[in-house]
Amino acid sequence: MATTTRYFAGPWWKRQDFRRTGILWLILTPIIGYFCSEIQVAAMGAPASEVMATTERLMRIFTWAASPVAAFVAAMAIVSLLGKRHHGSTPPPDSEDVIETSPKSIAVWMVSSALLCLFALVVGMIAIQKDNASLLDAEAIHVNVTGQQWVWNFDYPGDGGVRSQVLHLPVDQPVVFHVTSKDVKHSFWLVQLGVKIDANPGVYTETAVTPNKIGTFDVRCAELCGLLHAYMQNKVIVQSKEDYEKWLASQPNTGVTTWTEPGAAA
């Protein structure tokens, strides 16, 4: 196939269409990066844990990393659209000085997309590493989570046999959740804390979080689990250590707890 090299001969960067595209690209990149990341993070709300803060940071990083690509495609498309146009029911004459391929631009495009890909991978791997490490935190308290159609039950550490349907957590205290289900698959989602793990019948899955903000947040089920899936939600109350201890002591022994020594459940 013929290659048109003439197009890139000489000072191609001085051409009007290249200049227009370049300027548009420079303008659009920060606009896309800023607005898209800020709107998304605003929608996600104030983080109530380090995990959620990391997730919001990741959303920002990925949006900013993708914005030059999006802006470039947008700039090319806008300049093309504002260029030669033709209306009517018969076609315009063929374009002049057509470019059939351009090894240079292909190489630049492929190398940049490969680098962005590598960047996304590394950023993701670092975050995964952090999440994995938090599962092994020796300081953590362990809470068992049991999903069933259509409520969440939480079993707290200790011999008290405390079970609740509203999750209570002490602030700034690492927690590891051991999650399972009594019937079908559910998905345990602490929304503002940014963690989610599926609750599978017959097995335990783990996730960990350290809430760092006192307040009331949402627990939802994120996997369709039958008739009342939409209503399988409750609250998580993050409170000071003293309040948490007080609450825990005030709870009756239900005698139904599934809580066991950490590790035994898994």
Next chain:
Amino acid sequence: MTTTMTHTAPTSGHTPKVGIIRHLNVFTAFALGIITAIVVWRLALAYLPENAETAVMTTREDKIALLSMIGWFVGFMTGIGALVAPFRWVMGKDLSHDENMFLAGKDMGVKRYFRYTTDHKVVGIQYLVITMVIFGIGGILAMLIRANLGTAGGGLIHPQAYNSIVGTHGIVMIVGTIIMVTGPFGNYIMPIMIGARDMAFPRLNALSFWLIVAAAIPLIWGQFLGGISTGWSAYNPLAGQAPLGMDGYIMFICIFALSTMVAGANITTTVVRMRAKGMTWNRTPIFIYGVVASVALALPAFPVFFLSQVLSAFDRALGTSFYDTANGGSGWLYENLFWIMGHPEVYVILIPAVAALMEMAPVFTRSPLFSFNIAVMGIAGISGLSVLVWAHHMYISGWAPLLNTPFMLTTELISIPTGMLFLVLIGTLWRGRLWITVPTMSIFALLWNFMIGGITGIYLSDVPADAFLHGSMFVTAHFHYTLMGAGLTGALASLVYWFPKMTGRMLDEKLSWISFWFVQIGFNVAFMGMFFVGLQGQPRRVEAYAAIFSKGNLLTSIGAAAIMTGMLVLLAAVIGSWRSGVKAPMNPWQAKSLEWTVPYPVPLENFETLPVVTEDVYGYGRKK
């Protein structure tokens, strides 16, 4: 087996001898299907012992439901005439020449659209009509979902029915989008585009279409047996406890998977073996690559889907425990099987739609396709990687946390070949002389929608971000941006582009513009709203939501109404133009590919003499 036919017109006075085939059509098929289903149902009721169940769940009803549906299937396929030719062949007789000509639809009458007709052009029109019907049904279901979500409290529709509507909308639209490009245009246009007289296996072509009709009935039937309250993914063990409607889903998937496999083998063989003389791989239009990549991907994917549902049926009806955790099974097994099909399947939908727009880009910019080789590379790269990414649907399932990183790698790698497709499109638009038509603007719409769908896909591919986004409305918005924003946009552009060749008339320009803007703007409003509520934390598939999600859901409902308006306008345009539109010239777009060299109506075997290809189809403005 006679697969190619010659033009030996019967001499006058010769009465064609056509046996039983003459009497078989869609009506005999429905009649025989219904009768067989009823007979099997009564027999099963009479002979399946009651109170003889060993499994925990009652399975007698499942056995009866599944057997009756299999009865329907066998009856329908017999009634349509699918078994005549194989039966004759086994008897050592094969079909006569007259019968083959009859099957090919030699009479060119309207009735051939209601028979087991083997002509690829008839099959293409059949696919076009059934795709429109499927989108109509799926669209109505989507509007019902939006109606229920019109207020935060929901409650307009009973939760069981609502869940079933969500699941049916999902599977109906998935099937609709799978066939929307390769069905109508892959069957009607593709063989002409490569300069062939018909498909490699014309009877398999008819088979693949009528299997879809046969499949549709169990799905509709299932709605009256409790519906599909599990979402389209039908995860076990939820599917195990779902009502008998699940059996309808299972039968539907099994028959549809058969159809896809048959079509995949047929289209792949056709393109590999039957391209015109001189049409080397470098001169084969990019649309052909898209179609082949799509159906070839379905070849490994759909047998797995078939199998996953067969095991599900065993669990339900025979008391096995493939997915039943309580008895040694695993829900993760189902998830694996499902997504081994499920991720290639989204590219089955996407690739031919993007390839169709890449085919149109040179025509409407009057310049060559920018870097054909990169386009082929992009399609091949996506196809290859797409079979290695399925477990990114299972990051948070707890199945294999150690596999999350490798699957994150393969998923993010897909952005490289996807980027190649973007490069090809913007490279073709660049410096082109844009002929402003609906397909041209569809290319811009695709760039916009697919860019958003692609970038949100990067967030989802990242394991920690997915731990927040998974199972939320964000995911729903993401895949609508790719499958609808990119896929459907390509399919609608294909409809405008190839409508003149398929119907002999131009699609009403004014109405198609109105439809285009309604659909595109409505789409972006609807699914931007959905992204927003997803980020706020609204789970998928809920029938009621917290008050903070009201604004985003309102946007989605408004957008959905606009999409519906646009699609109805398009329907009016299609019906109106098909009946009495402006007669189309042979080559209204002055394109260079072979389908524009044949007149309308396209003759039975397409070409008087088979064409010889000497160059590719993108030589606009090329210096000789």
